[in-house]
Amino acid sequence: MSRRHIISLLMENEAGALSRVAGLFSARAYNIESLTVAPTEDATLSRMTIVTVGSEDIIEQITKQLNKLVDVIKVMDLTEGRHIERELMLVKVKAVGEGREEMKRTADIFRGRIIDVTDATYTIELTGTGSKLDAFLEAIDPAFIIETVRTGASGIGRGERSLKV
Amino acid sequence: MTETWQNDYPHRFTNELIFCQFMEATGAEIVVRCLAEEGVEFVFGYPGGAVLNIYDEIFKQNKFKHVLVRHEQAAVHAADAYARSTGRVGVALVTSGPGVTNAVTGIATAYMDSIPIVVVTGQVPTPAIGLDAFQEVDTVGITRPCVKHNFLVKDVKDLAATMKKAFIIAATGRPGPVVVDVPKDVTAHVTEFEYPATIEMRSYNPVVKGHSGQLKRAVQMLLEARRPMIYTGGGVVLGDASAQLTQLAGLLGFPVTNTLMGLGGHPATDRQNLGMLGMHGTYEANMAMQHCDVLLAVGARFDDRVIGNPAHFAREQRSIIHIDVDPSSISKRVKVDVPIVGDVKNVLTDMLALLKQAKEKPDAAALNAWWTQIELWRSKNCLKYNRNSPIIKPQYVVEKLWEVTKGDAFVTSDVGQHQMWAAQYYKFDKPRRWINSGGLGTMGVGLPYAMGVQLAHPDAQVACITGESSIQMNIQELSTCKQYRIPVKVVTLNNRYMGMVRQWQEFFYGSRYAESYMESLPDFVKLAEAYGHVGMRIDKPEDVEAALKEAFSPALKERMVFMDFQTDQTENVFPMVEGGKGLSEMILAEEL
Ligand SMILES: Cc1cc2nc3c(=O)[nH]c(=O)nc-3n(C[C@H](O)[C@H](O)[C@H](O)COP(=O)(O)OP(=O)(O)OC[C@H]3O[C@@H](n4cnc5c(N)ncnc54)[C@H](O)[C@@H]3O)c2cc1C
Ligand SMILES: Cc1ncc(C[n+]2csc(CCOP(=O)(O)OP(=O)(O)O)c2C)c(N)n1
Ligand SMILES: [Mg+2]
DSSP: OOEEEEEEEEEEOOTTHHHHHHHHHHHTTOOOSEEEEEEOSSTTEEEEEEEEEEOHHHHHHHHHHHHHSTTEEEEEEGGGSOEEEEEEEEEEEEOOHHHHHHHHHHHHHTTOEEEEEOSSEEEEEEEEOHHHHHHHHHHSOGGGEEEEEEOOOEEEESTTOOOOO | OHHHHHHHOGGGGTOOOOGGGOSEEEHHHHHHHHHHHTTOOEEEEOOOGGGHHHHHHHHTOOSSEEEEOSSHHHHHHHHHHHHHHHSSOEEEEEOSTHHHHHHHHHHHHHHHTTOOEEEEEEEOOGGGTTTTOTTOOOHHHHHGGGSSEEEEOOSGGGHHHHHHHHHHHHHSSSOOEEEEEEEHHHHHOEEEOOOOSOOOOTTOOOOOSOOHHHHHHHHHHHHHOSSEEEEEOHHHHHTTOHHHHHHHHHHHTOOEEEOGGGTTSSOTTSTTEEEEOSTTOOHHHHHHHHHOSEEEEESOOOOHHHHBSHHHHHTSOOEEEEEESOGGGTTSSSOOSEEEESOHHHHHHHHHHHHHHOSOOOOHHHHHHHHHHHHHHHTTOTTOOOTTOSSBOHHHHHHHHHHHTTTOOEEEEOSSHHHHHHHHHSOOOSTTOEEOOOSSOOTTOHHHHHHHHHHHSTTSOEEEEEETTGGGGSGGGHHHHHHTTOOOEEEEEEOSBOHHHHHHHHHHSTTOOTTOBOOSOOOHHHHHHHTTSEEEEEOSHHHHHHHHHHHTSGGGTTSOEEEEEEBOTTOOOSSBOOTTSBTTOOBOGGGO
């Protein structure tokens, strides 16, 4: 049975490190739903969050193959334990006439913030789980959407659970 | 052999450099000094613009020998064979662009069989990278999927440490090829040189010791087995654990099989050895594999050519213990019950200790019954063939080669039917004697492999069992053999066909032999002679033994000999498990 997994990893912050991970996924035909990467507080380290879908066997191979990459220091399947997942989305929408007020109300309900305004548009910033962001997009009229951009999920373990060197 | 070679090139050995007195060094000097520090004996390579600085330093030193091949693919294969036959890291050096693309097949071949090599590649100068410069390719990008790791060295200050890392990564854990890409300007830049004795890498720590709880479970399982089987692979050879394996098998009295990559890891002439398993494995090995109740897998990766259809394999109930240094080899294609991650030599040593302490012994009656069954399978004599044929049978040539070389030669092969016959009929009693491309199945490895082996073992008998198609893929290396007086013996099983392809076409494509006939073959005798070697053509079975004896006689010890055996065109490799079929569903010779 296929399930969605969030895999977090720490790797050496070196040129080419990202392409090793991306190359691994494409070469072995694993799914990538999203992949985010940035340096950590220690600039020699990058932290990556990969959202993937696969059966238990495939996820086991994915974690083993990631661990095998020489640049990778630690791998953790966040979905194996309690964790928090957040994604950031920026949405530019049409905001005119009655729709303008309506749009602001919907953004408020989803705890979105309007971070840029023109006569005719709002740009809304939203964070949450992927499904919350999906829900927002479903709540507004698709005809109003000009542009969306999403970061893909970042994740972290709850409580004491942590991924560090 | 080495001596005469040195006398031929005296100019290379007069210019002794005293390394340690220099503090500062150029990148090119650093590359050369690192190789010397690593105790490298041979660098197989081919020059070009991007590596000229390095070649200039090679000219000035005498710590290692450079072997000039005729094609970069052969440089990597020769380095790979050096590694396979010695256990040490092999080294190749090629130029940027086409030098690298030519080398890729060699690198991928080494990768698939987990062979430790370091390939130093030249690159265009750093400011030119990305500008489609002359002879630029993205070496790190092209080789990434077929290396254990690769590096682009952008700063000469990182060069020595990178070389050290390359050697460590190539040789430890699950071995594999490492590419170090060095831009030309970096080879000219100067820095202080110090070669680190070792380097810690926080991201790279292969597991070496097996988990003690798992070891205990495994030993218990082995002692309770009624129909045990030991399935061993390339990991036993790579991990230099054949002594431990042979001891363990002997202590338990269990049957042993080897994969194509594991041949020699347990002596083939030992009664407990059932021969190779898999697609062209023996009847007894495949049947025992299918019907055992406890399977001990040692350094083998349940390849698709080995277990056949996994669903069919899973139909029989058995418990599996799997020892492998690479966790990703475990439970990849077949679920296992007791995974043991660790170096095979350590794990087997620990297992032996536990077994010796154990009070229980394997159930003798059950084991006897199991052996009776196995002997019944063995009595099918699945490797029999027509010994009275008026045409030379390829199996006969390999058997005779085994006799003439007293089973003690290093044997390389190419890819095809001849490779399978070599594996089936040359009984390897020692590890690192059988050198072939299993995972990638690269035609053309045979001759460069033989060169690498012979240079590493100048006094040994080295035979290359090949086909008339495969040999032509790197035939230019006959010239390298001449230059360095590499006296390998090529045994061509010439069936005028891409026999392995022809066999599949006969079985699965209604005998429509599309493009598998080898037209316009050269006269190999004349060809060998043109390159300055000895050529022989053998047409009749009664001449096979004499030809082999002559080739391996003291009179021709220093000569490269090319033997062209005209073999039966219609011969097929048996037993055979068709693709998609189960391991016990073999086609045997007699059934056709
Ligand atoms: C034409 C053709 C036909 C073939 N037919 C057959 C056939 O009939 N039968 C057959 O067996 N093969 C056959 N092969 C070869 C096959 O494709 C595979 O290459 C081979 O079966 C793999 O062997 P292996 O399982 O021993 O693994 P290898 O590729 O040798 O891998 C070694 C394993 O050991 C592990 N390892 C390495 N070092 C250590 C260590 N120090 N400690 C612990 N573990 C270690 C590695 O991680 C890896 O999992 C054929 C190939 C060709 C080209
Ligand atoms: C580089 C490469 N190309 C193609 C193949 C596919 N292939 C496998 S065996 C074979 C035929 C080999 O013929 P030959 O060397 O004459 O050996 P034979 O099978 O006749 O003994 C071919 C074409 C391969 N393994 N490698
Ligand atoms: Mg042939």
